[in-house]
Amino acid sequence: MEVKRRRDSSGQFSDNSDHDCEESSLKCNECGKNRAIMARYSEGYGTEEECGQSDPQRESDADADVEDADTRQQIVGSLQRISSRKRRRQRVTRQDTTESEDDGGQSRQNHRWSLRLSPHRSPSRTILEESVSQVRPLVICHCNPAEVSDLGISAVLEFAYTGIITNLTRGSLPQIQAAALYLGVPRVLKLCKEEKERQEKNDSEMKIKERNSGISAEEQKKVSLQAIRKLWDKRVGCDVEVEAEGRIFNAHRVILSASSDYFRAMFGSGMKETQQESVSLLLMGAPELEALLHCCYSGHLLLGWGCIFELTSTALQFQFQTALSLCLNFLQQEMDAYNCLDVAAFAEAYEMLDLREMAEDFTLRHFEDVAVTEKFQDLPVEKLKAYLRSNCLCVKSELSVFRAVVSWINADTMARVKEARDLMRTVLFPLMTFTEFREVKVITSWPRVSDRDLYESLFEEFCTNTFHSYSDFRTYLPKETLVLVGGEKITENLDKRLPCGEIWFSNAFHNHVGLMKRIEWKKLGDLPEKPRFCHSAKVMGGKLYVVGGRHYYGKDDMMKCAYRYDTIQNNWQRLADMNEKRGNFALLVVDGKMLAIGGNKDIEENIESVEVYCPITDSWSFVQPLDQSLSSHAASVWNGEIFISGGFDSRYQCLESMFLYHPEKGTTYLRDMSQSRAQHCMETLKDCLYVAGGVSGVGGQLFDQLACEIFDPVNNCWCAIMSMSMPHVSAASAVLEGKIYVIGGYCHEDYSDTKVIHRYDPAMQHWENLCRTPGSNTHIAACVLAVPHHLRQ
Template identity: 25%
Template sequence: WLVIQRGLQIGRSIILIYLCDVSLVVDGQEFPAHKSLLACSSDYFRAMFKEYTKESKAAVIHLKVISATGLENILDFIYTSWLSLSMYSLEDTLEAACYLQVMDAIPLCSQFVVNNCALENCCFAANIASKFYLLDAMVASEKYIINNLWRLLQEDVDEVELLELNTKSMLTLLTSDDIPKVDEKKLLNLTLKWLQYDKIRLLNAKALFENIRYGLLPLDTLRELYTQSKVPLTASIKNLIIKAINYHSCPTKQPILQDKFSTLRSQKAWIMLIGGDANGELVENVLGFDVYSHKWRMVTNLQKKVRLHCTCVIGNFLYVLGGESPERLNDDTTEISLGITKVVYRYDPRFDQWIQVASMLEKRAQFSCCVVNNFIFAMGGRKEDQAIISSVEMYDVNRNCWTKSKELPCKMHGHASTLHKNIIYISGGKSAVQVNSSKDVYSFNRMEGQWKKQALMTIARFGHQMATVNDAIFTFLGIYEPFSDIERYDPVHNQWTRLRPMTFDRFCYGLVVVEQTVLLLGGKKWQDAQEVHTQNIVGYDTENDCWEEICSLAFPFSGLHCAILQLSDKSASM
């Protein structure tokens, strides 16, 4: 054995020939070897060299299935435990390893694919992994393709490799819920090209088309797909296309028509910063904030600059309601003033589009809103001439209309609201401009249709915020509060509890709940008897009753409202 090992250091091709007892011949090339070592390393050779077989007595054995390159690499592995691999030799090596049943070499090939997957070979790697059932390599290569599909679809990248992708990987691609920077139209075009690349693939058309998200395709694309004849469509697929066409024909109903075919391929939720002012100017830009990476992105522009408004989300559609907006005093002047509006706009992140839906029955600012079973409730607020109102109205998404609901127990504005188990809770506010802030809390069950008074807060609040986390309701700072205390309400026991005070005093901030943490974004604070903007974002851990500073806002926002939306991965980060 020492002699053999010494010969291997010089090169296996010059192993002492007189010690070899068999020659393996592939494609005219001869490879001397030792039967005993082959039998110890390969189930194939172990069975071949049994005493009763003809091959056990043969000095030369011809192997016709594998290549010379593959055999050479596997023999090197048998003799040295080292496996020399490249993408060029990978398939030959795997064929030899599988055919000769040298099983220890296969995980090494799989790991090689995982470690060397790149833009120029990822499709080939997926095909190899699929052909030889390399599960780890399959997962890694498919994940790489999904994350880099936007690069593979660029004009300067060879599209042929992508069109040669195996069926299983193509199906995995289309079933993915998170494909960065690729819109659905590009996925559809890729699918059509892939099916036409080899006519036998048309047998897989139904399985692939069932995973196209037709609600994310433009109307003209849907009609073109329905009428094309290059790829036959089954009746069930045509029904999906017709359903998507009908989806586009009822834009105001879309939030309640959501299913997997209209859900964005994005797992990331962004915090939207909507309206308010920065440095004394009303903000037009709607920004998105990723709390995990601290990245910002420009999302869209408001149809109207607004403050003292409300926002809510239904079916991943953003609604912006009422508030104060700039408007001309009359048609004959360019002078602008702030007027209270009843207009409602809706933003669709799928197509980056705004539409105006039915306006509220009354103009409102400094009011609150909640969503109950896909109905939007707009409650109280202030209208023109500083008049405080008690009216409540309800928006029916299905009918695109507002109807009156049970009025509040009293006129109020600057109050806060939240939802807990489909019951609306409102707190605080003022009943008139010069009256002190209120401690009152009311609840409203839509099924009962009545407002009920609940336990009072321990602090009177105005212009504050409420948030529901699990089974608790929290109230946070309002305007002109002398302390920084916050409170937790237990709806089951109708009881309030004081919590750790904020170390970051503020008002006119945005609020949003992310998992178990309540985030407060921007706003104003008192400094030397002056209102000054604050740019930091702070988080309140509801489980541990503690505060921490997260990061800073891109701009000194105040009076903003926040919502969480899933966005298409198109806009660049700031």
């Protein structure tokens, strides 16, 4: 094979069109036959020898380090755009690479560097159909025109752009193999070899991803992007210089266009920069350009609070969408009490409504922490008033609000003391205790204000409302709500228990005088068809799922039906039934699927089976069962792993076990709990799993378990925390805004209902007695759900 470039009479590369390149003078020096023609960018592709003798294997080798989730997002978006550019090539007047065949006159346009990288075709970003200023022909000659077919080249190009070959069959294998061998694509050759071996073994059921030797299309794309970055590091194929603040950076137009809509318009709409070898950016800083270019080629963006606002504004201005997404993710995930006000101000300046809403919501829900920072003292007075009047303001008591106002005024007393009266109106002094109100006297030290009059008016307000404390409260609206589903309750005349089909949600929290709290409950609706108890409920994809349970007390009253409730549409949908009836089982959401674990299928028999529900196919399928039958156990997810504690075995013995469960690998036992436990609750909060309530078994007898403990999954150890003041057997539980709620249940000793809700605050390390349950008390299912705003008014 011989590779040549066409030159004009002066010895320079000519700027002829593709049609000009197909004249009779382009013949192979050895056989005289027509040669395949490839057009390419005129700038930055290296020497003739480099282009003709490049080692595909060397160029395709890439670092195998695993990239994070944000990098994968960059990778997927990049190659999809590059691939879309190839699909839309007929709309482009000229591209950087064309390829033609003399057998049948087939012609194909592609990106030159994509062919060189076809061992890996990875994400770069939306690739633009940009116009190219100077295109010079590159001629690839082969003596046997049948050696490389259109089908073979198509397969190689498909792999280069997508990471897979969909038409790798027995009939196409020789042609694809020939094209890969001719073009020097070792990874395609490897796929062909593996496919041939499979065919010889008559393995006709192999899936496409299995053909990739365990390497997925996304991983193939990742390696391609890494290889593209290597070309950029070596300045191979760079066809434009970008200048910012006097620094010059080399890049590929196609990569810039794929990564930025700004450059896409610049290079693809006939602007003068289309013909220029250098582009100056007057409004972009050199550090920002360097970071964004690195992101375009690697999928990584090094972020920190020292540069995040500059990078975000630059990515927004120059429309680097993936980089902007990474910046916004950083701002949302790394936000804390010390920078949330900066994020809110930045979002307001750039009219980023979603980010602003999130930052202000964070400020309100962490107000006590934010109020002690220096940034808080710089708040404009109107913004401070808006925060203090908001129903989303989360404070333990009115003393916290008062202290925040005093702190803000003391930051510039002479200028701000005039705002004291208006700001004090946002403090609900009647909700203070006498001890708390003593601190209010500090305002008498402020200058230039009738301190005594202000203090006396506040004291009068405090005293006149003291005896109406239950009607005075500060309302707090959490972003999400506790939802209670079904259960059973005792009739009004206390003669029997009945299943319940009501669904309630916590609309608001009321802070009364001192530590007194109350939850405002509203009814969301009723369960479809029959009421139920001993069931499970979870939220997945913003929708409520209710599964299994029993509708009455007979042996055959267990159910296997499942329903989904859409709060936006306010409708129920009947889903596929489970394969087995289940009650007193655990239901978890893991990786976008639900797992129904164990339970009992009637009042006498526990089961060990586990089923997984796929919402896409609306189907249940069995996975690896538990190693023993189990019911009334508790399960929770930590770091993507499933932890299961306690429960009753097949002989209804109360267990003290704690183990890991994997749908494919099965059970791995961990350190036991300090005592046996069943009909209890277990929730994940931060880095620990909290266990509370239930019953314990000693000598064949069951008794109420008031002790609580937490499990450290990293160190595989347990430790005790504050015990509960009353029993919660068969209670519901959920985590809302960093606090654990244990709802209802009953007392095993006398079978009386526990009609209260307890909340555990890890920061305070104690249980709070909140209020009574709104409806059912036992065998309830609880979860956390975002209820539409119109239902909360």
